[in-house]
Every structure is written in C-alpha cells, then in structure tokens.
Amino acid sequence: MTDTLARDIAAMIGSRICHDLISPVGAISNGVELLAMSGAAAGPEISLISESVENANARVRFFRIAFGMASPGQMTSRREMAGVFKGIATPRLTYRWEVPEDMPREEVKLACLMTMCVETALPRGGEIRIGRTGGQWSVCAQAERLAPAPDLWARLDALSPAEGLRPSEVQFLLAPMQAAALGRRIGHATGEGQLTLTA
Known part of the structure; x- marks a missing residue:
C-alpha cells in the first residue's frame, strides 16, 4: 500500500466518523438549548452539559479538518x-x-x-x-x-x-x-x- 493510498483511506475514515458524530452532538446541543429556553431546567448541571456539548462539537469539527478528506480547491x-x-x-x-x-x-x-x-x-x-x-x-x-x-x-x-x-x-x-x-x-x-x- 502506498503512502498516498494509506493517507487517503485514513482521511476517508476520519471524515466518515466525524460526519456520523456531528449530527447527534448537534441534536444534544439543540436539546439543551430548548431546555434552557423553556425554563424546565436550569443551574450548574445544565451549564456543565452545555459547555461539554459545545466543546465536543468544536472538537469533532476540528478532527474533521485534521483527519478528514481535503478536496482540491476546497476552502476553509x-x-x-x-x-x-x-x-x-x-x-x-x-x-x-x-x-x-x-x-x-x-x-x-x-x-x-x-x-x-x-x-x-x-x-x-x-x-x-x-x-x-x-x-x-x-x-x-x-x-x-x-x-x-x-x-x-x-x-x-x-x-x-x-x-x-x-x-x-x-x-x-x-x-x-x-x-x-x-x-x-x-x-x-x-x-x-x-x-x-x-x-
């Protein structure tokens, strides 16, 4: 296996994992936001969950760039x-x-x-x-x-x-x-x- 092929396979796997993770992480974020807006839950627990979800969302986006596919001409x-x-x-x-x-x-x-x-x-x-x-x-x-x-x-x-x-x-x-x-x-x-x- 060539280095180029190995790199491309690794990038495809990275893109697939991040793609599949970003939706559920985003759904959790939306759910926390709805809870906060409704007033059904408040306090340090919700704040901790919200901060953790935001960090997880950003980390997945970061991994998607670092480990995912980078098509020619694609801009960030x-x-x-x-x-x-x-x-x-x-x-x-x-x-x-x-x-x-x-x-x-x-x-x-x-x-x-x-x-x-x-x-x-x-x-x-x-x-x-x-x-x-x-x-x-x-x-x-x-x-x-x-x-x-x-x-x-x-x-x-x-x-x-x-x-x-x-x-x-x-x-x-x-x-x-x-x-x-x-x-x-x-x-x-x-x-x-x-x-x-x-x-």
Whole structure:
C-alpha cells in the first residue's frame, strides 16, 4: 500500500466518523438549548452539559479538518477556524488563529495536525498561536513548562512507519505525510518557554 493510498483511506475514515458524530452532538446541543429556553431546567448541571456539548462539537469539527478528506480547491474560512479553536480551548490551554484570510482545506489540515503535535508538549497547558507568513505555517507554543518527546519530534522530519506509536500520537505520522503531499517538510525549534513548528 502506498503512502498516498494509506493517507487517503485514513482521511476517508476520519471524515466518515466525524460526519456520523456531528449530527447527534448537534441534536444534544439543540436539546439543551430548548431546555434552557423553556425554563424546565436550569443551574450548574445544565451549564456543565452545555459547555461539554459545545466543546465536543468544536472538537469533532476540528478532527474533521485534521483527519478528514481535503478536496482540491476546497476552502476553509478564517471565521470557521477561529470558532473551532475558541470551542476547543480550555482554562489551561488556549489557541490563537492568526491567519487573516480563508485558506485551502488541505493547508488548514496540515496546520491542525501540527497543532495536535504541539499540544503533546504542553502537559500543564499554555498558549498555541497558529500563523502563516510567506506561504509557511508557524505553530508556536508558549508555556511555563514544555516537554516535547524527542522520539516523537524526530518523526516530524520525514515519513516514518507506525511502529512504536500509540493511537494518541497518530498526528506524528500524519503531519509529515500531509506536509509531503504539499511539497514541504516540518521543521522545529525550541527556546526558553517556547516551541515552534514550521512547514
């Protein structure tokens, strides 16, 4: 099986799973909203459910971009991405989408996979900024504590086999594949309280 075929199959599976999940998650969200409007339920319990559903909805949308199909010419809006990153943020981990224009979906897919790689280096949270300058992505993390795993970071330089990876680390396999599909390679640099991936 070629790398291209493997990547396409993985993307099709990702799209299918996210497509099937987005409707029931949306239905739960609508149900919570109706309960709140009717006054039938109120309080911290409903607020917790509402916040959890919003986060789940944003996370599914994020996964759909990161792991799903990206057709040639398909665009993703700046507004959509800003909303997705706002939705998946937590009190410990925040995101800033600093790309002012709409972008091709296949480019945004790479940025999302790179962001997932960076997330693994932030065990206590922090801030992740996603920007693009001169046709190059920059995903920069700032935190009091950074803990990039050397064996995982080494995988970003080139395509590698899946052996030794856990399911939670699949982005380290897919990000270099997506970068290669776009004719680029992922670089990384670390500094005092900062870590950056570029491609």
